[in-house]
Amino acid sequence: MRLISGNLIMTLVFVIYFIALPGYAQQNNSLRLQYYEPADAKVWEQALPIGNGRLGAMIYGIPATEEIQLNEETIWAGGPYRNDNPKAGVNLKKIQQLVFEGKTKEADKLLNETFFTKTHGMPFQTAGSLLINFPGHDSYQKYYRELDIEQAKSISRYEINGVTYTREIFSSFSDDVIIVSIKASKKNALTFDLQYKNPARHTVSAKDNILILEGRGGDHEGIKGEVIYQTHTTVKNVDGLVNIVDNKLQVKNATSVVVYISIGTNFINYKSVAGDAGQQAESKLSAALKVNYSDALESHSKFYNAQFNTFKLDLGKTTAVDEISTTERIRQFQKTQDPSLVTLLTQFGRYLLICSSQPNGQPANLQGIWNNSLYPAWDSKYTININTEMNYWPAESTNLSHTHRPLIQMVKELSESGKETAKSLYNAEGWVAHHNTDVWRVTSPIDFAAAGMWFTGGTWLAQHLWEHYLYNGDKKYLREVYPILKSASDFLLSTLIPHPKYQDKGWMVLSPSISPEHGPMAAGVTMDNQLVFDMLTRTALANEILGEETSYRDKLRAMAKRIPPMQVGKHTQLQEWLEDVDDPKNEHRHVSHLYGLYPGNQISPYSTPALFEASRNSLRYRGDFATGWSIGWKVNLWARLLDGNHAYKIINNMLTLADKDNRDGRTYPNMFTAHPPFQIDGNFGLTAGVAEMLIQSHDGAVHVLPALPSAWKKGSVQGIKARGGFEIDMQWSDALVNTLKVKSVIGGNLRLRSYVPLKGKGLKVAKGMNKNILLNREIGATALVSNQANLKGNNLQKVYEYDIQTTAGKTYSFSINK
Known part of the structure; x- marks a missing residue:
């Protein structure tokens, strides 16, 4: 028998490896985002997101300088704090009187002076980047990169002088570190160095071939930054040399290496930052290094697949997509109407939810877990007058119920923090939260009265506790969250007041309030009324299911009957306020008064047909085009109106390419949706909307194909x-x-x-x-x-x-x- 040389064996192994590599032979890429050029280093929305719930990263795929932009879910500015204004409670009745008298400007002014502070929430912050520099890799051929959302990993590949270089990156669900495999098809052809880039105050040191960055969350609005974090990076190599010089980790003449990135923080919970960032990072890295790469990838994929594969979708396919970049597919969608791109965007939303929201972690914020700034738009906080709730609309319907747990945990924490706010600002029992919060679970108003003077944010969030129960029917869970529902209802019972204009009707309202981010200060806003009704009646039903005291149940239902009913106005619209003042030419992005249609269930074609038609008219007046998240909401609303073709028209508005040439585009090249700028709620709203077009179960029955568009015939x-x-x-x-x-x-x-x-x-x-x-x-x-x-x-x-x-x-x- 003829012996085969070691070099030949190595060559054969690499040939077999690259032929078998997913995507290398251009296999079916229906659930892959794929591109034939690297991301522009200056355009973050071209990079590809990976995450494991706690650790997020954006992958650029640049041959000469790969950038892995990093996030950890608890790196926020500031530290534990409160933002209650002690002047609020003594001025509440005066402000309510001004509202009832129609003196809304005076009420607005007094609110800003007495209910708000100089602290408006802390920003979610980047952990910086790891840069991997490859000398001589500026000129390359046969470039390809992808995000495989069936395996939750990123791959980039290119060729230089006949040598193929491949990078495979994933944020491991099983090992809780970011793992980067770098391979060359020629022995000893890998030479590169790694270094950190970080815009925050930080230091870099080295220990036992581990490159260590220690950073700190920023000071903000008078609150000292108390989050300390450490990033530990090291390399496991088969051959070649690895050492650290001048705060750079250097690799020379290797063939195949694996890079490990571990991040730890001192964050324990919203009340404590007494943890050990270095110990957390070190222990996770040490454990991950004991697992060989193939086993790590297999366990990561198994963990992820157990979640992602619970829901499969096929809307058909009309064009050959295997050779087309995702950017071009989005650009061409208005012409091709390719249903498989809608399938991809729908499943991409599920991918993002899995990657940014896992049990025992933080809920997905305004950007999920991906942010490259110290001061992102709107601080990337939790905007709870729609955006945070929208993040979790697909959690139950698309079979990702477990991803709901971080939000449920946040509601529990807000119910603790919000008791002091309820007492201080409203002289009330129970708990309250306004339109915005952050990792420190602040519950008092943020920003200014016209946006922040809305105190049913907690009321809305609490609906998610009930929805989670409706999908699982777990009485043990319901008993666990019932005290939160009861406390939220206690707040309403102690803050609802008679509306002097409707004394003959006995109507009880919340005041002062706004229709979120729209219109003047008011009392008895339609969305508030809808939320209050849901809160009271659902708490009463939970009380009944659990066999709690009947007198409290009766009290809740008696008050629910005094909540003003929804009104149809002079333009045949569903009124946004008690007063008939809607402007049919106003195309404001918020459609808050349609909460009762979706995600609520108070409006039905079968039992409330007049309100159903009024909702349709209101939605027509607002128009079909909007910001990305609003488009996501409108898909769901038109689905609830049982108009699949109109819902599909809204999907078309979402699938327009957002780039420098189209400021009105609503989907970036990496399939993040655009407000603009990027907000992840548009992705989640779209995913929920597609599910709502296929199944509805809010209206007394499981309705199959309630809003199927003609474009999805099969x-x-x-x-x-x-x-x-x-x-x-x-x-x-x-x-x-x-x-x-x-x-x-x-x-x-x-x-x-x-x-x-x-x-x-x-x-x-x-x-x-x-x-x-x-x-x-x-x-x-x-x-x-x-x-x-x-x-x-x-x-x-x-x-x-x-x-x-x-x-x-x-x-x-x-x-x-x-």
Whole structure:
């Protein structure tokens, strides 16, 4: 037998490796973002995001100088603090009187003087960057980079003088460090150095071939920066030389190396920064170094896949996309109408949620976990008058319920912090939060009265605790969060006051308030009324489910009946305020009065047809184009209006390329959505909106394909979730559902609503109210009973409704009854 030389064996290994590399042979790239040139070093929105919930990074893929821009979820400016103004409580009644008298400018002025402080929230801050410098790599050929959202990793590849260089990067879910594999197809062809770049005050040192950066969160608005963090970087090499010179980690004449990046902070919780940043970074790095690269990648992928693969979507494919860059696909979408790009953007939203929100961590902020600045737009805080809530709209419906836990934990912490604010500012019981908060869980007003004097932020956030229950039916969990719901309702019970103009009606309102970021100071704002009604009635229902005291339940429901009902105005619109002052020519980005349509469920084509039509008119007046997050909201709203083609039109407005040549574009080359600038809520809103077009379960039944656009004639979805603990697989063609499988996770009555007749074992025509409390709703004294007569004049399709009693753990199959 002829012996093969060691060099030849090495060559064969590399050939096999690169042929097998994902994307190298241009395999199906339906769930990959792909590009044929590196990101522009000056354009952050061209870099590709990776994350594991705690650690985020943006990957540029530049051959000569790779930049890995870093984030850690607890690196914020400032330290534990409060922003309550002691002057507020004594001025509250005077301000309310000014509002009732119509003296809104005087009320605004007094609010700014007595309710606000000089502290308006701390910014989320970058951890800087790791730069990897490759001398002589300025001229290259056959460049390719991708973000594989099925494996949660970034790959870049290029060729220089016949040598192929490959970088594979992921933020490990299993090892909690960022891992970078760098390979050359020729032995000893890797020479590079690593160094830090950081805009904050910092120091760099070295220890045992570990490059260490220690930084500190910034001082801001009089609050001292107390977050200390350390970044530890080292290299594991097979061959070549590794050493540290002049604060640079140098690698010479290697063939294959793995770079490990570990970050630790002293943050423990919103009240304490007594941790050890260095010890945390060191221990995570030490543990990761004990795992070989292939095992680390496998365990990372397994952890991620267990989350991402719970939901699959196929909306069809109309063009060949394997050879086209993602940037070009976005640019061409208005012409191609490629449904697979909508699928990619939808799944990209799920990818971003998994990568920026994991149990026991912080919730996704205004930019998720990705930020390259010390002072990002709006501080990248938690804006809780829509944006933070929108981040979690897809969590339940797209089968990522566990990602909801960080938000639920934040609500728990706000319920603690907000008790002092409720007492100090409103002389009230319970807890309160306004329109904005940060990692330190401040709950008093931020910014200025016209934006920040809105104290139902906590009321809205608390709805997420209830929604999480509706999808899982876990009474143990409900008992855990019930005190938070009760405390939120206690605040409302102690702050609602009679509206003097409507004494004959007995209406109770919140004052002073605004319709978020829109209009003058007011009392009884429509969105407030909707939120208050939901809070009171849902807390009462939780009380009933848990068998708590009936007198409190009765008190909640009695007050709910005194909340002003929604009004239809002179322009046939749903009024945004109690007064009929809406301007039909106003295209403001916020559509807060439509909360009752989505994400609330107080407006229905079946039980409240007049309000349903008024909502449609209001949405038409606001127009179809808006900021990125507002577009995301409008997709959901049009889906709730059961108008799939209009919802799809809004998706078209989102899928326009945002670059230097198109300031009105709403999707950046890396598929981040643009406010502009980047806000991640647009991505999450779009993902939720697509799910809402396919399944709705807010209106007493599980409605299949409620808002399917004509563009998606054939497709399928697997693992989409509905309230009541139902998991659904569905296939459709000719815009009609063909087959349907429903797994009942917790049992109970399943009511199906469909535009086509269905058949299946045990299926019966539905009669009366649905007995499944997780699928029902409470709308004052109006019971939800499907009434075909209500469909007349609403241009809605006839629906068929069926019931089947399900058993936990069993799957039920249905098909179209032709």
